[in-house]
Amino acid sequence: MKSRNKYIETTKAGLGSMESRLSRSFVPVKPDRRFIDHLGNRIHTGRASAIVDRLADLRFSLVLLTGILSVVALVLLGAWRFLSGSRK
Secondary structure (H helix, E strand, O other), X not given: OOOOOOXXXXXXXXXXXXXXXXXXXXXXXXXXXXXXXXXXXXXXXXXXXXXXXXXXXXXXXHHHHHHHHHHHHHHHHHHHHHHHHHOO
């Protein structure tokens, strides 16, 4: 795609025309009221975040349970090794 102007004119007239084009491009937009209401309802319901929180809690619980079981297993193995070594 070719650009219309390769160089920006730095004269007052060139900058003035650029400013007028830019001012026409930034026109305020009035969105549809149904869209605003729908978006507001989706933001305030919070259903998706509740599901994500539950999944995060489940993952945290599983990691915590796995960590506790690993520590218990290491303590039991250490105790078994220590006690079996003292009998010989």
